[in-house]
Amino acid sequence: MSDLVIETKNLTRCYGEFVAVQSMNMQVLRGSIYGFLGENGAGKTTAIRMILGLIHATNGEVYLFGQSLKKNRHALLRHVGALVETPSAFGHLSGKDNLKYICKLRNIPYNQIDEVLDIVDLAYAKDKLVRKYSLGMRQRLSIAMALLGQPQLLILDEPTNGLDPSGIREIRDLIKSLPAKGYTILVSSHLLSEVEQIASHVGIIHAGQLLYQGEIENFTKRGQTMIHIKCSPITKAMQLLEENYPQVYLENGLFQMPGSEEQIDEIARLLVYNQISIHGIYLQQSNLESLFLDVIPKKQ
Numbered sequence: 001m002s003d004l005v006i007e008t009k010n011l012t013r014c015y016g017e018f019v020a021v022q023s024m025n026m027q028v029l030r031g032s033i034y035g036f037l038g039e040n041g042a043g044k045t046t047a048i049r050m051i052l053g054l055i056h057a058t059n060g061e062v063y064l065f066g067q068s069l070k071k072n073r074h075a076l077l078r079h080v081g082a083l084v085e086t087p088s089a090f091g092h093l094s095g096k097d098n099l100k101y102i103c104k105l106r107n108i109p110y111n112q113i114d115e116v117l118d119i120v121d122l123a124y125a126k127d128k129l130v131r132k133y134s135l136g137m138r139q140r141l142s143i144a145m146a147l148l149g150q151p152q153l154l155i156l157d158e159p160t161n162g163l164d165p166s167g168i169r170e171i172r173d174l175i176k177s178l179p180a181k182g183y184t185i186l187v188s189s190h191l192l193s194e195v196e197q198i199a200s201h202v203g204i205i206h207a208g209q210l211l212y213q214g215e216i217e218n219f220t221k222r223g224q225t226m227i228h229i230k231c232s233p234i235t236k237a238m239q240l241l242e243e244n245y246p247q248v249y250l251e252n253g254l255f256q257m258p259g260s261e262e263q264i265d266e267i268a269r270l271l272v273y274n275q276i277s278i279h280g281i282y283l284q285q286s287n288l289e290s291l292f293l294d295v296i297p298k299k300q
């Protein structure tokens, strides 16, 4: 069994002259939650639609579970559940009847219904009409629909769009619970904070190009630790620090420089020895946001 549930090779999609996705080599490992992160218009939906065989690639190929999608489209997509468009459950039917309807359409046994209702934690509301569901409940029902047919891979395109904070939390908790049940998840988002909270891996797409992919943890490790110092008088401190630490810079009254915990003592001694008052000195780890901004090209 392939360890890569999704692999794309030079996947490209053009709309006329415009390149929406460019030579994308995505690798999604079995059992992972892969956060596909990019600003609006970055190319996430286009890439996802190609992975699902909903649109053709202009160039390149998609492999699912180690096999070419081109050659085994129907057999492979049977193992994939997806939520790509806005949820479309019937409001005049109960949650359970909506699931029954999908089972009938796709020839899936009804005995899977209770199982997926349990996974998305909607068993208590299965007989309630969907029009009386909250948006978060509707979205969980849509995920239950995608889970019918016992897929191995679940693809969710911006599943928290339009939800309120409690709905977002419900979906987040649900997604986090899925790998333990044997699912691999590809979830797209334009929100860094969301990906940071749920994903084990991240792929960053910008203007159609996958600029980074790997474990979230490794991504965070790319960051430097910075020493932040608040001290006075500023002009004298600037002169002294620049002489000893050429990488230092001043921002909003705070001196900053790359460094480690061991250097803090040495810097503090230098400042005190030169009659500079220290109001604060501490170590700051780069956060995911600053790393993200480092990866994507600066706006002109």
Ligand SMILES: Nc1ncnc2c1ncn2[C@@H]1O[C@H](COP(=O)(O)OP(=O)(O)OP(=O)(O)O)[C@@H](O)[C@H]1O
Pocket: 015, 020, 038, 039, 040, 041, 042, 043, 044, 045, 046, 047, 158, 190
């Ligand atoms: N059918 C189409 N014809 C022409 N251009 C398109 C088409 N579909 C998408 N695009 C363009 O391709 C780019 C990528 O769009 P895509 O929907 O994949 O981005 P996205 O990252 O999913 O963003 P969003 O979160 O806003 O949906 C955008 O500039 C979009 O305008």
